Amino acid sequence: MTGISIQNITKRFSHTVALNSVSLEIPQGSIYGLLGPNGAGKTTCIRILTQILQPDSGTITLYNKNLEPDDITKFGYLPEERGLYKQMYVGEQIMYFASLKGMSKIEAKQECNFWLQKFNIEQWKHKKAGELSKGMQQKIQFICAIIHKPEILILDEPFSGFDPINADIIKQEILQLKKLGTTIILSTHNMNSVEELCDSIALINASEKIIEGSVSAIKKQFAKNIYSITFSGYYDKFLATLTTSYKILEQIQNNGETTILIELTEEIPTNNLLTHIMTCGNIIDFSQIIPNMHDIFIDVVKNSQSTKLHE
Amino acid sequence: MNKIRLIFIRECSVRLRKRSYILMSILGPLLLAAIVVIPLLLKKIDKNTVKQVAIIDETYILGETIKNFENYRFTIIQDTTLEDFRKHYKASGYDAVVFIPKNIYSSNACIIYSHVWIDNALKAYIGYVLRRDLEYMALLKEKVTIETIKRVSTPVFVGVQKWTKEGEYIDEEISMTKKSNIAMIAAIIIYLFVFMYGVMVLRGVIEEKTGRVVEILVSSVKPFQLMAGKIIGIGTVGLIQFIVWIVLTFSIVYGAQVVLFPETYTPTPLPELQDSLGNNNHSLLQLQSDTNVDYAINLFQSIDGVNWTIMLSSFVFFFIFGYLLYASLFAAIGAFIDNDSETQQFVIPVTIPLMLTLFLLGNIVANPSGDIALWLSFIPFTSPIAMMARLPFGVPYWHILLSACILILTCLISIILSAKLYRTGILLYGKKIRLQTIISILMKN
Numbered sequence: 001m002t003g004i005s006i007q008n009i010t011k012r013f014s015h016t017v018a019l020n021s022v023s024l025e026i027p028q029g030s031i032y033g034l035l036g037p038n039g040a041g042k043t044t045c046i047r048i049l050t051q052i053l054q055p056d057s058g059t060i061t062l063y064n065k066n067l068e069p070d071d072i073t074k075f076g077y078l079p080e081e082r083g084l085y086k087q088m089y090v091g092e093q094i095m096y097f098a099s100l101k102g103m104s105k106i107e108a109k110q111e112c113n114f115w116l117q118k119f120n121i122e123q124w125k126h127k128k129a130g131e132l133s134k135g136m137q138q139k140i141q142f143i144c145a146i147i148h149k150p151e152i153l154i155l156d157e158p159f160s161g162f163d164p165i166n167a168d169i170i171k172q173e174i175l176q177l178k179k180l181g182t183t184i185i186l187s188t189h190n191m192n193s194v195e196e197l198c199d200s201i202a203l204i205n206a207s208e209k210i211i212e213g214s215v216s217a218i219k220k221q222f223a224k225n226i227y228s229i230t231f232s233g234y235y236d237k238f239l240a241t242l243t244t245s246y247k248i249l250e251q252i253q254n255n256g257e258t259t260i261l262i263e264l265t266e267e268i269p270t271n272n273l274l275t276h277i278m279t280c281g282n283i284i285d286f287s288q289i290i291p292n293m294h295d296i297f298i299d300v301v302k303n304s305q306s307t308k309l310h311e
Numbered sequence: 312m313n314k315i316r317l318i319f320i321r322e323c324s325v326r327l328r329k330r331s332y333i334l335m336s337i338l339g340p341l342l343l344a345a346i347v348v349i350p351l352l353l354k355k356i357d358k359n360t361v362k363q364v365a366i367i368d369e370t371y372i373l374g375e376t377i378k379n380f381e382n383y384r385f386t387i388i389q390d391t392t393l394e395d396f397r398k399h400y401k402a403s404g405y406d407a408v409v410f411i412p413k414n415i416y417s418s419n420a421c422i423i424y425s426h427v428w429i430d431n432a433l434k435a436y437i438g439y440v441l442r443r444d445l446e447y448m449a450l451l452k453e454k455v456t457i458e459t460i461k462r463v464s465t466p467v468f469v470g471v472q473k474w475t476k477e478g479e480y481i482d483e484e485i486s487m488t489k490k491s492n493i494a495m496i497a498a499i500i501i502y503l504f505v506f507m508y509g510v511m512v513l514r515g516v517i518e519e520k521t522g523r524v525v526e527i528l529v530s531s532v533k534p535f536q537l538m539a540g541k542i543i544g545i546g547t548v549g550l551i552q553f554i555v556w557i558v559l560t561f562s563i564v565y566g567a568q569v570v571l572f573p574e575t576y577t578p579t580p581l582p583e584l585q586d587s588l589g590n591n592n593h594s595l596l597q598l599q600s601d602t603n604v605d606y607a608i609n610l611f612q613s614i615d616g617v618n619w620t621i622m623l624s625s626f627v628f629f630f631i632f633g634y635l636l637y638a639s640l641f642a643a644i645g646a647f648i649d650n651d652s653e654t655q656q657f658v659i660p661v662t663i664p665l666m667l668t669l670f671l672l673g674n675i676v677a678n679p680s681g682d683i684a685l686w687l688s689f690i691p692f693t694s695p696i697a698m699m700a701r702l703p704f705g706v707p708y709w710h711i712l713l714s715a716c717i718l719i720l721t722c723l724i725s726i727i728l729s730a731k732l733y734r735t736g737i738l739l740y741g742k743k744i745r746l747q748t749i750i751s752i753l754m755k756n
Contacts, residue, residue, distance in 0.1 A: 083523030
């Protein structure tokens with residue numbers, strides 16, 4: 001089910017087009033990766049979703065209803081450039097942000113204590129934010145974003161500034177929130193976390209959406225006909241009988257076993273390849289090489305830029 | 312509205328708890344009281360210190376006609392020249408010497424030599440005595456007898472009694488000097504608070520922007536709510552501090568008056584005083600008392616007699632709306648600043664109207680019905696100070712109303728435009744403020 005639907009959103013700043021008729025479908029209860037190079041328009045898109053900015057044209061619907069100003073309380077937002085009031089006590093600060101999201105004082109206090117306990121940082125409650133390290137402040141900011149149990153959580157580079165242990169804690173919390181039904185929009189340049197967390201993604205470049213879909217579908221879409229085959233047998237015979245339908249990209253021989261990276265240059269069934277290899281020896285391993293998100297990101301962005309240049 | 316309330320509460324609670332705020336709330340009145348009390352104290356000490364003044368009179372005009380004046384004791388030194396006296400000045404023990412040259416009849420000038428500060432009162436007294444005696448001498452030369460001179464010599468006091476247009480006496484107990492004091496104090500207080508708390512709004516906005524808190528905030532509240540909550544919160548903190556200052560300052564000054572200057576403390580109830588004066592000789596008595604009362608001591612007595620209802624209600628009004636006008640401008644400017652060091656260059660242009668009015672305060676007080684005072688009290692950027700400076704002298708009600716209406720209208724326009732600029736500015740980082748940008752933002756929304 002679609003949680004948020006963005007239809008043909010356009011936003012201009014003076015003479016700059018920040019978003020050009022961008023449409024996104026964000027499934028409810030999923031983790032949605034919003035990817036793109038710097039200056040692509042991701043932050044503008046997020047600011048429109050959080051109603052910080054209004055689009056020049058286009059519509060946004062939340063659960064098939066137009067996004068209303070009151071929906072602001074359903075959103076939790078952790079911006080990339082984030083900060084806290086340095087002179088304010090941590091506990092007070094969390095409760096202040098919670099109250100701005102419509103929580104009652106009692107409820108905010110309970111949730112504040114719950115999260116401070118959960119992150120094992122109760123002792124920071126009566127400290128001023130300015131006294132905490134950057135990583136500690138990041139944790140407080142994360143709590144501020146989720147304390148009011150938002151239905152939609154927007155996280156812009158949530159792992160920046162965290163050490164691997166704390167990044168993992170946050171990662172687990174994100175997954176936990178997803179389990180509880182929260183729709184999470186994750187904007188990040190960390191492709192490993194995209195692979196680990198995201199169900200679907202959209203890639204924005206130069207104000208336009210380039211691709212959108214589930215991570216597995218996109219990977220398949222960008223997978224080339226390259227296979228990794230490990231077999232034991234007669235490699236020379238294999239080479240001698242190789243037709244132009246195949247192209248060897250790499251080959252490694254080790255202890256009588258040969259591993260090759262082979263590309264199918266024609267649309268032929270993989271069974272034909274397997275049958276051909278079987279005549280030359282025993283197959284030990286056979287798998288298709290699926291590109292990772294990092295490669296897809298670079299590939300798509302470069303292609304998009306070169307297409308724009310040619311236009 | 313609820314969110315404005317939340318922001319308002321945060322702004323108040325954070326600032327009210329600040330050590331600097333508490334310290335300033337206590338130190339401010341102490342400093343203000345010190346400004347009033349210390350000069351009086353010094354004056355009192357000074358008055359008790361007798362100063363010996365020698366007179367070298369080459370014309371023998373003064374003779375015995377000069378009497379001791381305030382804390383000055385005069386001694387006529389005979390058979391010496393100024394040059395001889397100068398050589399033995401240190402050993403003589405005198406604080407000053409009045410030298411009356413032979414040619415005073417033609418030059419009309421004498422000189423006071425001294426190593427200490429000579430106040431205007433001494434100069435005026437010497438001038439008065441010499442003028443009187445020179446006139447006597449001139450008249451005697453014309454064969455006019457001393458008796459005749461004394462008979463015709465009539466001091467004239469020129470008093471001012473204010474009437475209404477209908478010719479009714481207006482019950483005024485204070486002189487122009489006292490009114491000037493009130494006008495000056497009221498105008499300076501308005502200036503100080505509008506400036507201080509306006510800049511506090513600016514700093515608050517910059518703090519949220521540079522601290523990167525603002526993006527989290529505007530994802531929860533509308534920028535206008537944020538701006539309004541901040542302005543109202545800081546304004547309230549300012550008003551509280553102002554009340555504390557006024558109460559503490561007056562308490563300290565009043566206490567000092569009773570303890571240190573009992574001679575100036577006259578607890579006569581006002582109605583009794585009015586009865587004793589009556590209406591007809593009101594001005595003359597007033598003037599006579601003015602001429603005898605020391606200027607500085609007047610400060611203590613100047614709080615009686617002004618139309619305090621108009622004065623205080625206008626003060627609160629001009630304080631609030633003057634603050635709102637400047638605070639909204641400061642908020643808009645602060646939204647475009649992302650570097651603390653840029654603050655000063657933007658503060659100065661905005662406060663130029665305030666400073667200009669402060670510079671012209673003397674003119675306003677000297678001629679509260681003049682063109683400068685009139686126009687400045689209608690221009691909304693200067694009216695909070697200018698109108699407060701005019702009010703103690705009596706201002707037609709329509710002037711106050713017109714000034715208030717213009718100020719309210721400008722305030723509303725300023726808040727609407729500032730909110731537009733604020734909304735856009737708080738999310739802009741690393742961009743130079745250009746007039747073109749500001750105009751395009753205002754036109755776009």
